[in-house]
Amino acid sequence: MSASTRPAWSFTGVTFRHEGARRPAVDAVTLDIPRGRMTAHIGPNGAGKSTLLQILLGVLSPESGVASFDGRLISAWPRRELAHAIGVVPQGETEPLFSVREIVAMGRYPHLGPWQRERAIDIEAIDRAMSRCDVLTLAERWLSTLSGGERQRVRLARALAQEPAVLVLDEPTSFLDIKHEMTTFELLRRFRDEGTTIVLATHNLNLAARYADELIMLNRGRVVATGTPRSVLTAERVSGVYEWPVSIVAHRGGAPQIDPRDAATK
Amino acid sequence: MSMRTRLLWPLSARLLLLGAITVVALFAAIRMGAVSMSTRALLDALSAHGDPATVTIVRGLRLPRALEAALVGSALAVSGATFQALLRNPLAEPYVLGVSSGAAVGAVISVVTGWSLLCVWSLPVLAFAGAVLSMLLVFRIAYSAGRRLDTRVLLLAGVVVGSFLVAIIWLVLTFADTESVRSAIFWMMGSFANASWRSVAILGVCLAPSLIILFALARPLNLLAIGEPTAAYLGTSVERTKVVALGTATLLTSASVAVSGSIGFVGLVVPHAIRLIWGGDNRGLLPCAALAGAAFLVSADALARTVAGANELPIGIVTALVGVPVFVWLLRRPAAGLTE
Numbered sequence: 001m002s003a004s005t006r007p008a009w010s011f012t013g014v015t016f017r018h019e020g021a022r023r024p025a026v027d028a029v030t031l032d033i034p035r036g037r038m039t040a041h042i043g044p045n046g047a048g049k050s051t052l053l054q055i056l057l058g059v060l061s062p063e064s065g066v067a068s069f070d071g072r073l074i075s076a077w078p079r080r081e082l083a084h085a086i087g088v089v090p091q092g093e094t095e096p097l098f099s100v101r102e103i104v105a106m107g108r109y110p111h112l113g114p115w116q117r118e119r120a121i122d123i124e125a126i127d128r129a130m131s132r133c134d135v136l137t138l139a140e141r142w143l144s145t146l147s148g149g150e151r152q153r154v155r156l157a158r159a160l161a162q163e164p165a166v167l168v169l170d171e172p173t174s175f176l177d178i179k180h181e182m183t184t185f186e187l188l189r190r191f192r193d194e195g196t197t198i199v200l201a202t203h204n205l206n207l208a209a210r211y212a213d214e215l216i217m218l219n220r221g222r223v224v225a226t227g228t229p230r231s232v233l234t235a236e237r238v239s240g241v242y243e244w245p246v247s248i249v250a251h252r253g254g255a256p257q258i259d260p261r262d263a264a265t266k
Numbered sequence: 267m268s269m270r271t272r273l274l275w276p277l278s279a280r281l282l283l284l285g286a287i288t289v290v291a292l293f294a295a296i297r298m299g300a301v302s303m304s305t306r307a308l309l310d311a312l313s314a315h316g317d318p319a320t321v322t323i324v325r326g327l328r329l330p331r332a333l334e335a336a337l338v339g340s341a342l343a344v345s346g347a348t349f350q351a352l353l354r355n356p357l358a359e360p361y362v363l364g365v366s367s368g369a370a371v372g373a374v375i376s377v378v379t380g381w382s383l384l385c386v387w388s389l390p391v392l393a394f395a396g397a398v399l400s401m402l403l404v405f406r407i408a409y410s411a412g413r414r415l416d417t418r419v420l421l422l423a424g425v426v427v428g429s430f431l432v433a434i435i436w437l438v439l440t441f442a443d444t445e446s447v448r449s450a451i452f453w454m455m456g457s458f459a460n461a462s463w464r465s466v467a468i469l470g471v472c473l474a475p476s477l478i479i480l481f482a483l484a485r486p487l488n489l490l491a492i493g494e495p496t497a498a499y500l501g502t503s504v505e506r507t508k509v510v511a512l513g514t515a516t517l518l519t520s521a522s523v524a525v526s527g528s529i530g531f532v533g534l535v536v537p538h539a540i541r542l543i544w545g546g547d548n549r550g551l552l553p554c555a556a557l558a559g560a561a562f563l564v565s566a567d568a569l570a571r572t573v574a575g576a577n578e579l580p581i582g583i584v585t586a587l588v589g590v591p592v593f594v595w596l597l598r599r600p601a602a603g604l605t606e
Contacts, residue, residue, distance in 0.1 A: 096541075097542070
């Protein structure tokens with residue numbers, strides 16, 4: 001397989017159990033995550049979405065199975081090289097007294113030695129990332145003075161400053177209002193159109209259906225379905241996995257949209 | 267409160283300013299004391315000219331004492347900044363891993379057994395040994411809780427080991443004579459009265475490589491201050507960085523405690539003050555804290571030995587009397603970002 005058609009990630013029978021847990025959080029998962037597309041992991045709380053992302057990122061190592069990125073075992077990737085290839089927007093960071101520019105500049109750390117100053121190309125990458133995420137005007141503000149939506153854009157800019165081929169986002173729009181949620185997904189779509197591979201975990205099924213090319217639906221650590229939103233999101237499957245009856249209505253763009261029913265009409 | 271609360275100074279300007287303040291503090295501290303002297307006489311004495319008595323006071327007593335205060339101030343401020351980044355806790359300070367209590371156990375043993383009277387080096391050596399042993403115990407407990415070093419467990423282990431050691435100290439002191447209790451308590455509050463060129467040299471030898479190691483870790487420390495997953499995603503070997511940085515900062519603290527006792531608030535207040543003025547980027551914070559810590563402790567020691575006339579105050583009293591109000595003010599500052 002040539003480098004361009006090879007999937008970004010390839011998992012075969014990957015299983016992971018958290019310390020002391022009886023049931024594996026990720027159970028014999030086999031899947032391919034394609035290059036150059038937007039793939040969304042969906043599934044109820046505790047389905048294994050975050051654990052799967054951490055295995056993708058090499059933070060957790062599977063107890064069995066084969067997990068590879070770019071044709072090479074993830075465990076064989078040095079952390080620094082992985083940081084050149086994958087930009088991450090994680091959840092739940094603390095926010096010490098750093099300016100927006102300092103936070104975005106951290107995206108260049110994997111490219112620099114311990115005593116090396118930022119070169120012209122680093123500063124260019126930082127400015128470009130800030131401008132794309134519309135945070136240039138906030139550059140000298142402290143992160144703690146920004147709104148939730150602005151902070152999320154700063155983290156996205158940091159990931160972009162890494163100039164990665166792949167972006168991984170864990171619940172990128174939780175706690176965001178409609179405007180910031182839409183801005184984030186529109187930005188991600190644009191990055192995808194430019195060739196960046198995007199992988200995200202989300203609870204927002206409707207936006208996942210509208211923006212993602214591929215959905216991976218997880219439940220109890222297992223893959224329930226993969227494919228296009230239209231093929232994955234059937235009323236029967238969503239109702240079963242989320243344990244709540246739903247109807248599917250068609251979005252004008254053709255994406256299936258989930259409409260949870262009232263308790264009374266269950 | 268303006269949104270733009272940070273002063274945008276280049277690092278060289280910050281270091282120049284703080285360096286100048288440190289030098290002024292050193293000169294002022296050496297001039298102050300029971301025997302006052304002119305700047306001219308001080309400069310003569312520093313180059314071993316002029317009145318022999320003044321030369322002895324300056325070169326034999328006040329200069330090593332001021333230098334020791336400067337080195338300890340640097341060590342504590344840099345350790346404090348490192349612990350705050352690693353533990354992601356603004357209240358972290360150099361003694362959180364029980365180092366000061368461990369050192370105190372060693373010092374108390376030395377005082378109570380009378381060894382400190384037989385050999386001047388028994389106290390600092392035992393104090394250093396106590397500090398290092400307590401650090402190893404805290405690490406051991408933290409590792410026994412899991413495969414990785416969880417900084418929350420480390421912090422808890424530090425607190426409980428510290429409490430346990432304090433209980434041992436009081437147990438020993440309960441059966442000790444009054445004079446031993448008095449010297450032990452004075453040691454615990456910290457003092458530079460026993461400063462010598464030899465202790466300055468030992469501290470300098472510990473400080474120089476430690477500062478180089480910690481300054482080189484400034485970038486990974488920035489990432490760890492945000493979160494360990496983020497640091498890993500940005501290419502840091504998280505476990506290795508934590509162990510090296512914690513070990514270096516703790517050894518630095520142990521060396522300081524061994525020569526001068528535990529001096530509170532320097533490691534807490536100085537890094538926070540620098541952060542509030544110039545931000546939390548450790549590439550600037552660590553060197554600035556090293557200089558500011560030196561200037562702060564040199565000034566505090568000058569006050570400690572002069573304000574009460576012939577009675578020398580324990581330096582811990584001066585740093586706490588200055589440090590606590592400053593810290594309360596820091597906590598109340600809305601832009602401090604200490605509340606989440």
